[in-house]
Amino acid sequence: MVAAAIRVEATTAPTAGSALHVQDVSHQFKLHGEPLAVLERVNLQVAAGEFVAVLGPSGCGKSTLLRLVAGLEPPSAGRLFIDGELIAGPHPSRVVVFQDPTLYPWRTVWRNVALGPEAQGNLQAKRGRVAEALKLVGLTGFENAYPHQLSGGMAQRVALARALVNDPQLLILDEPLGKLDSLTRIAMQSELVSLWQNAGFTVLLVTHDVEEALFLAQRVIVFSDRPARLKTEIVNALPYPRHRGDPRLAELRHAVLAQLGLDATW
Amino acid sequence: MIAQLIRAAAPKPRGAVVALAANDEMQLITIAPAAARARGVPRLVRRASGPLLLLLLWHVLSVTGLLPDTVLAGPATVLSSTAELLASGELQAAIWTSLYRALTGLLIGGSVGVALATISGLFRLGEDLVDAVMQMLRTVPSIALIPLLIIWFGIGEAPKIALIALATAFPLYINVYAGIRNVDVTLVEAGRTLGLSQAGLIRHVVLPGALPNALVGLRYSLAVAWLALVFGEQINATAGIGYLMSNAREFFQTQVIVVCLVVYALLGITVDLIVRVLERTLLSWRPAFSGT
Numbered sequence: 001m002v003a004a005a006i007r008v009e010a011t012t013a014p015t016a017g018s019a020l021h022v023q024d025v026s027h028q029f030k031l032h033g034e035p036l037a038v039l040e041r042v043n044l045q046v047a048a049g050e051f052v053a054v055l056g057p058s059g060c061g062k063s064t065l066l067r068l069v070a071g072l073e074p075p076s077a078g079r080l081f082i083d084g085e086l087i088a089g090p091h092p093s094r095v096v097v098f099q100d101p102t103l104y105p106w107r108t109v110w111r112n113v114a115l116g117p118e119a120q121g122n123l124q125a126k127r128g129r130v131a132e133a134l135k136l137v138g139l140t141g142f143e144n145a146y147p148h149q150l151s152g153g154m155a156q157r158v159a160l161a162r163a164l165v166n167d168p169q170l171l172i173l174d175e176p177l178g179k180l181d182s183l184t185r186i187a188m189q190s191e192l193v194s195l196w197q198n199a200g201f202t203v204l205l206v207t208h209d210v211e212e213a214l215f216l217a218q219r220v221i222v223f224s225d226r227p228a229r230l231k232t233e234i235v236n237a238l239p240y241p242r243h244r245g246d247p248r249l250a251e252l253r254h255a256v257l258a259q260l261g262l263d264a265t266w
Numbered sequence: 267m268i269a270q271l272i273r274a275a276a277p278k279p280r281g282a283v284v285a286l287a288a289n290d291e292m293q294l295i296t297i298a299p300a301a302a303r304a305r306g307v308p309r310l311v312r313r314a315s316g317p318l319l320l321l322l323l324w325h326v327l328s329v330t331g332l333l334p335d336t337v338l339a340g341p342a343t344v345l346s347s348t349a350e351l352l353a354s355g356e357l358q359a360a361i362w363t364s365l366y367r368a369l370t371g372l373l374i375g376g377s378v379g380v381a382l383a384t385i386s387g388l389f390r391l392g393e394d395l396v397d398a399v400m401q402m403l404r405t406v407p408s409i410a411l412i413p414l415l416i417i418w419f420g421i422g423e424a425p426k427i428a429l430i431a432l433a434t435a436f437p438l439y440i441n442v443y444a445g446i447r448n449v450d451v452t453l454v455e456a457g458r459t460l461g462l463s464q465a466g467l468i469r470h471v472v473l474p475g476a477l478p479n480a481l482v483g484l485r486y487s488l489a490v491a492w493l494a495l496v497f498g499e500q501i502n503a504t505a506g507i508g509y510l511m512s513n514a515r516e517f518f519q520t521q522v523i524v525v526c527l528v529v530y531a532l533l534g535i536t537v538d539l540i541v542r543v544l545e546r547t548l549l550s551w552r553p554a555f556s557g558t
């Protein structure tokens with residue numbers, strides 16, 4: 001009995017997140033019968049608990065990389081490991097928040113968030129976590145609303161809660177704030193940081209917003225045009241909480257824009 | 267059907283308040299839509315007056331003898347005939363028999379249609395095997411199968427129910443299949459990342475996603491079920507509304523024929539109403555659903 005109790009303690013305690021290893025990964029699609037190279041020999045290591053952002057021109061293959069990490073598709077070449085194990089398919093410990101909230105319109109907010117535990121068959125045990133996740137994203141009181149009754153920002157919060165309730169070890173974020181208005185985006189950026197600091201998971205974030213990447217991440221990976229290759233990475237060692245007006249962030253921004261070939265616009 | 271479509275397409279009457287600033291003074295002007303502006307007479311009354319006038323005309327033509335009973339019985343005769351048929355219990359028995367045929371046929375045909383649609387919607391192999399056959403068969407008007415059905419099933423209840431089943435299977439098949447195929451693939455992928463199994467995806471994502479289309483299919487199926495019922499009951503019926511009708515035809519009782527026509531119409535309306543209530547409850551989550 002005692003041993004069991006201790007084990008439950010151990011599995012629910014906050015963990016440091018998963019380590020991700022992308023090894024020599026190339027990927028191509030078929031477009032009108034022609035092969036379209038999207039990723040070219042991408043190598044990437046993300047340490048457990050690290051917050052990494054990926055920047056790159058639109059259409060270069062960022063989402064594709066995330067899909068491979070999520071296990072939604074196998075790579076054409078190369079391998080992906082999570083904590084040393086080959087990624088073979090999707091798993092709720094590597095949950096994705098997409099650019100669109102992709103909520104189930106026929107499910108209420110509560111039932112959307114509860115879908116993960118329901119799928120795992122442990123909803124009864126996780127009812128508290130559902131309420132907690134909704135509280136975390138500030139949506140207490142909207143449990144019975146349907147997705148069409150929410151604003152874009154609220155819907156994206158539900159999507160975030162739906163991911164968090166699975167206690168992810170690696171949170172995969174594909175431009176999750178891309179479609180939000182700037183005020184909501186700023187608020188949610190700060191929320192993301194505190195969520196990450198409290199829950200202790202690894203974050204892999206794709207964004208097209210240079211400032212967002214630098215404000216949030218410890219390391220920013222810059223991709224080339226399609227087919228995406230690693231172009232540079234910028235380490236941002238500024239401590240949290242960060243200040244948006246920090247001149248060091250502005251300096252880093254300059255460096256990143258130069259890497260993206262936009263230094264003339266500085 | 268057409269009237270419904272037009273009604274659904276017309277914007278709902280709504281009052282609008284417009285603020286105008288004139289000479290530094292705010293003025294509130296209420297602009298009412300045309301429908302509400304018509305003086306005095308409520309809309310319902312105005313809409314009902316057309317059919318009522320028609321009824322009155324029919325009555326006048328009948329009592330003046332311009333419209334003989336052998337051509338079309340007048341409203342008064344129809345009413346008294348209805349009362350007689352109800353008193354003798356004939357009408358109720360006929361309604362139950364017909365309703366039973368329609369619903370049994372729909373149940374069989376609908377189940378087959380939904381099952382086949384699920385198979386070809388979910389599985390490639392199922393699609394290859396089932397869909398081509400269904401698309402081919404659906405071009406044959408089911409009414410044209412009556413002679414074959416009589417040869418296969420005789421002239422009892424079976425061919426009538428088979429005809430209804432055949433007719434109702436296709437609308438449900440086509441709509442459920444389309445519904446399954448149109449389920450948003452990003453919702454399926456989101457479900458996969460949340461750890462839904464194949465069965466879980468079908469149950470929690472694909473089938474609920476196909477529900478709106480399925481209900482459209484159900485409505486079409488019900489419409490053709492009535493049509494098939496009317497045709498099926500022409501096959502040597504010994505009970506049911508069709509039987510009442512063909513009996514009446516033999517004796518030139520046009521009033522009974524009118525009663526039967528009205529019953530067909532009322533049954534159709536009732537069942538359509540049930541589907542609407544079903545849609546309203548099952549699809550309450552839909553933003554587009556404005557309530558019929």
Ligand SMILES: Nc1ncnc2c1ncn2[C@@H]1O[C@H](COP(=O)(O)OP(=O)(O)O)[C@@H](O)[C@H]1O
Binds near residue numbers: 030
């Ligand atoms: N399923 C697919 N089939 C064919 N081409 C695809 C598919 N998905 C993405 N692509 C192509 O791959 C490229 C990279 O896409 P994506 O990873 O979504 O880019 P982004 O960096 O903007 O997220 C694009 O040129 C896109 O057209």
Ligand SMILES: [Mg+2]
Binds near residue numbers: 062063064174
């Ligand atoms: Mg993308």
